[in-house]
Amino acid sequence: GAAPYMDQAIDWARQTGLKVIVDLHGAPGSQNGFDNSGQRTNNIDFQQGDNVQRTLAVLQTIQNKYADSSYDDVVAGIELLNEPLSSVLNLDDLKQFERNGFGQQRTVSQSRVVVIQDGFQPPSSYNGWLTPKDNNAQNVALDHHEYQVFTDELVAMQPWQHRQYVCNNVKQYSGADKWTFVGEWSAAMTDCAAALNGYGIGARYDGTYPGSSYVGSCASINFIDQWSQTLKDDTRGYIEAQMEAFEANTIGWIFWNFKTEASPEWDAFRLIDAGVFPQPLTSRKFSQICSS
Incomplete structure (x- = not known):
């Protein structure tokens, strides 16, 4: 067992x-x-x-x-x-x-x-x-x-809209009378990760999920060495916005996950190695995303 x-x-x-x-x-x-x-x-x-x-x-x-x-x-x-x-x-x-x-x-x-x-x-x-x-x-x-990839509307958003959604959504998990933490969140703005929606089921982002419409290609999303600097910066900003919101409104967070087979949006180690995930955790490339 x-x-x-x-x-x-x-x-x-x-x-x-x-x-x-x-x-x-x-x-x-x-x-x-x-x-x-x-x-x-x-x-x-x-x-x-x-x-x-x-x-x-x-x-x-x-x-x-x-x-x-x-x-x-x-x-x-x-x-x-x-x-x-x-x-x-x-x-x-x-x-x-x-x-x-x-x-x-x-x-x-x-x-x-x-x-x-x-x-x-x-x-x-x-x-x-x-x-x-x-x-x-x-x-x-x-x-x-807290995820932003499991509806057609969410995966169709632009990076700045994902950051704005983070800031606006604080009210959904603040105000509790118990210790509250964000036990799962990721850097994903697409649902391109392998088997994310279930084994053998496609992605909303590229229109291969049943009933979805094409937003963009998943071809390079799962290969972080092919990411443009713009995508790296957008992902870093999304991560930092979430950290800012979670740390201000809960007792803490757990990133999902530390390591994957081939899905860098969900892989803290790959994101750290690419300079996308803040190291140390207090490091910020963008300042006060939610309060600016």
Whole structure:
């Protein structure tokens, strides 16, 4: 199984000074229908049959292990479920699942942070829920994911519009009464990354996604050595705008991802090597994008 690999990854993180959030990325029946749930499907059956109870049982195994004090130096939190599609799921039942998952965590650790993914709802919509005023719930954080590539309208925007969208969209994830962080974001202004929309499915940007219209070519997007200086600067500006917005309005961020096979818009290492991702992180090529 995956457990030995998870243990190795956590050991590597400990050795390099990284913190880890252990999350359950896929649930029985699929919580969102996305391939990252383990199956791409139109039947989102997470809340059918005994799937919720099966998920809680899996979570209990994870919680029992990583709540141990030997992980205090490296495991920052345990996230109950990645990206539950709240627009399709029964929200009341979803919140009950999350409350139960929180309760399970507290039976084995009072201090380990419980992370709730916001289910594509504004984090502020969870205000008053699982707070100290709600049965003295402590150490709860919200994980918000922020992308600009999953609709035809977003991939058709110009770079300056992507930056403006970053600044204007702050209200969608600010104002929460819990610790909130942006747990996924990227440098992507296109959906050209391999298999981003699912294995064998094309991209909206080049019109190969079903029902989409051509915006531009994906031919060079996945080869950063072919990027023009203008594209590098536009991408750097987009990254800096997001960092500025996230750092001013949340407790932090996690870039998705550190390394890919061949998708530089999603690859921190390639972006750093090309001088596109700020190094050090406080370095800025453009100043105060959202406040200018």
